[in-house]
Structures are given as C-alpha cells and as structure tokens.
Amino acid sequence: MTEDYINICLADDDQDDRLFFTDAFDELKIRTKVSTFNDGVELMNYLNNADSILPNVLFLDLNMPKKNGVECLSEIKRNEKFNDIAIAIYSTSSSEEHIEETFINGANIYIKKPNDFETLKKILSEVVTINWQYHTSGLNKDNFLMRM
Amino acid sequence: MKVYLKYNYPQLTKKIIEDKLSELGYKFKIVGFGEFNFLEKVPNEKLVELTEYFQEYGIEIVENQKSVLVQKIKDTIVEMVTSDTPPNVKSSVYIAEKLNLSYVYLSSVFSEVTYTSIENYIIIQKIELAKHLIINTNMNLTEISIQLNYSSVAHLSTQFKNNTGMTPSAFQRIILKRKEFTNKNNS
Numbered sequence: 001m002t003e004d005y006i007n008i009c010l011a012d013d014d015q016d017d018r019l020f021f022t023d024a025f026d027e028l029k030i031r032t033k034v035s036t037f038n039d040g041v042e043l044m045n046y047l048n049n050a051d052s053i054l055p056n057v058l059f060l061d062l063n064m065p066k067k068n069g070v071e072c073l074s075e076i077k078r079n080e081k082f083n084d085i086a087i088a089i090y091s092t093s094s095s096e097e098h099i100e101e102t103f104i105n106g107a108n109i110y111i112k113k114p115n116d117f118e119t120l121k122k123i124l125s126e127v128v129t130i131n132w133q134y135h136t137s138g139l140n141k142d143n144f145l146m147r148m
Numbered sequence: 149m150k151v152y153l154k155y156n157y158p159q160l161t162k163k164i165i166e167d168k169l170s171e172l173g174y175k176f177k178i179v180g181f182g183e184f185n186f187l188e189k190v191p192n193e194k195l196v197e198l199t200e201y202f203q204e205y206g207i208e209i210v211e212n213q214k215s216v217l218v219q220k221i222k223d224t225i226v227e228m229v230t231s232d233t234p235p236n237v238k239s240s241v242y243i244a245e246k247l248n249l250s251y252v253y254l255s256s257v258f259s260e261v262t263y264t265s266i267e268n269y270i271i272i273q274k275i276e277l278a279k280h281l282i283i284n285t286n287m288n289l290t291e292i293s294i295q296l297n298y299s300s301v302a303h304l305s306t307q308f309k310n311n312t313g314m315t316p317s318a319f320q321r322i323i324l325k326r327k328e329f330t331n332k333n334n335s
Contacts, residue, residue, distance in 0.1 A: 100322060103322045104322060105326075132264075133262070133264060145314065146313055147312065148313050
C-alpha cells in the first residue's frame, strides 16, 4: 500500500462507547489510526489546527455537550478544507427524520450504534472498506450515502 | 587489451537508484538492499512511470507490481460494467481471460491490496453507476436495471438496498433535497 494507515476520528462523550469503538478497530485487519475526542469543541479544535492530520473518516455522535454532532457537521461542511473527509453519524437515534436531516446536511454514512461488539466490528469494517474504495477508485463522493 | 571487471552489486544498484530518484526530484531514503522509502506521498501514476524508468536497468518494483495489476483489474471491471454489450461469459472468466492470469491468483492479489473482493467491487461499481443514472438521467429503475444487466428490477433494488442501506427512491429523494439545501445556503 502506498498509504499505510487509514486515519479515523471519533467524537463521542460516552467513555464506554469510545472504548468499544477503539477496541473494535484494534481487532480489524485493516490498519487504522484512531483518535478520539470527548466533545464537539475538542474535535473542532483538533480539525482546525493546521498541524493536525485530517481523518479519512470521521465518526460523529449526535448528542454531545458543548457542541453537538449536527453543529460539527454544518461547520465541517462549510469549510472546503474538509471536503475529503467522509462523515459517519454514529448515534443511538434511529428516527427517520434525524437520519434524513443529517444526510441532507452532508453526512455520508449513518450508523445506529449496535448493542454488541461483533456487529460493531462488522459495521466499522464495512464502512472503512467502502470508504477506501471511494478514496482509491475515484468514485463520486457526492453520491456516497450509506445507512447501517 | 582485455580488462576484467568485478562488480559490487549492492553498491551499484544503490548508486543507480539514488541517482535516478534524485534526478526525478523525489525525496527518499534507502533503507537497505532492495528497499527504499519515499519521504513524500507519491501517486500511483508516478509509480507506474518509475516502474518503466527502472526497467531498462533490469530493476523491478516488486510491491508495485501488485498495485499495477489491481489497477488493471479495476479498469477491466469498469469497462465491463459500463459497456453497452455485457460479456456473455461469467465475470470471473471474462476478467481472467482479459488479463490472461488465473482468477484465483487475481482475486487473492485484489483482496490483499484493496481489502475487498472482486465480486464486491463489481457490485460497488454497478451500484455507483446506478446512482449516477438515477441522479443524472431520466431513466427509470426498469431501464436502469436492463442497462446494468440485472435480471430484474427487484434484483437491482435489493442489491442497492443491501449496499447502501436505503432504497433507490430514498437515495434520489435525499440527494435532491441536499442539492436544494446547498443551493439555498450558497445563494
């Protein structure tokens, strides 16, 4: 591979969810580097720092203190610097309205947080794999919508 | 007069590689015999160029061979999917014949480099094309399913749903609303 790692970021205020998430990536065969953030403000500070490595895929929890997922999403979508980041909403909500709204706001993927570890691993592996195809095969990112 | 030569191969190859890479303006570090690292991002096209460049010295870029092969497989798949006359043989046979290599070998290299299988990649390409046709043409789903060589509309819809988690019509609705939303924000 010419690029060795896939960079992943997660913003989620729930510590257990963050741990669950990093453990799942550790067990995947795809080589990833995962950074986690406790809330939207922390995440945006990182992304806006010129020295930061921008993630290939960003996972956003919707309900977070200080700055929630939808606010982060809108900020990211307004800045051209972040055009290449695929955005996955990672939420406990499965309301149709929520899902459609985040897609319209520019999210690429909507993941309803699964209850068991094996399902999470499967979902994350699928997301990273398909994103990799978009990344390496010049597919049209505007059409990248996926719900799991 | 006869002159006898003795070569120091590691030194010889190191010198050639150093000179050539410097000449082409790459930043690199030689890490050992038969191995160097680029210190910058090098796109695949450049690697292909470099492969040809080194060929005249009998130097082969080994790792890149796989990437080149994968690119050929991908090109064959795209060509197959977008063609108006779909091949009348199974895609595995078509790809193997086209590249003149065994399908078992091709699929193992493909999975190793891309993290996905050839079968899955074909589906991804077909669904991407379906998305394009849904958004950019007036074709209906039946016409699209014929164009993409699906046995029925139901087959296309199911595969679309499996791949994206949503139906073709939900996809279309969201993309249209998103365009409206972005236009409103930009005006």
